[in-house]
Amino acid sequence: MDIEDKMIETTKEIFSSMVMMEIDVKRIMDDCGPLSNTITGMVGLAGTHKGILAIHVPYPVAMAITGSFLGMDVEEINADVHDAIGELANMLGGNVKTILSENGRDIELSLPSTISGSDYTFQLDKEVDKVIIEFDTGQGVFMVEMELEK
């Protein structure tokens, strides 16, 4: 199983067991392009593998995910949404670390952070290998992206 398959398996497991949402892979992408009305949660990886793991979620999907995560109605992009999307990035990063790390100590994870906005792009300056997977929640799509320094 390659890293792409493992990211798909991990993302589906997180959504099924924690968010209480079943998701499907919609497509594999080369570039996530400009993001609009979206919130991005991310964690950095440092050590034997350097890069970033991010989840890009359009506002309506982010509110639906947070509502399902917390079991309550969410009608605006508030602190709960930022916290929930950041925690999703944290869980994805932790599981990707487990996939990439040989002993658990050779890769360090940053604390999760989030950004959001009406129009922005997301890219590293360095030469990177990218894996971008678009998932369908039934209430809209979101993307999981991993960029690792070559």
Add this chain to the structure above:
Amino acid sequence: MGKNVLLVDDSSTMRKIVGRSLRQAGIEFDNIFEAADGIEALEILEKEKVDIVLSDINMPNMDGISFLREKATRDNMKGIPVLMISTETGDDIIGEAKALGAVGAIKKPFTPDKVNEVLGPLL
């Protein structure tokens, strides 16, 4: 007298999810205390009667490993069991946590059944 639990995680979402999972697993506590990092957790343990701590590892200010290390130096809280709940479940990290007194670990993501399986025997 009922039992009290302390949930330690910098994510308020995750603290709510853990609390929900406890209820779904049929594990009832009289009081659920919450802390956002190891420093807040130590402050609560100084003031409240806590029967078990469920703690994340990767947190700002004082992470889960540093929390265990500091807790082990305080006689009044040495005996309170700590179960780690974290994405960080590599053998080295969990080995270090157990050496500092952690009684086990649950990997995120988790299900209520998993929480019951690991936490149930500790209560």
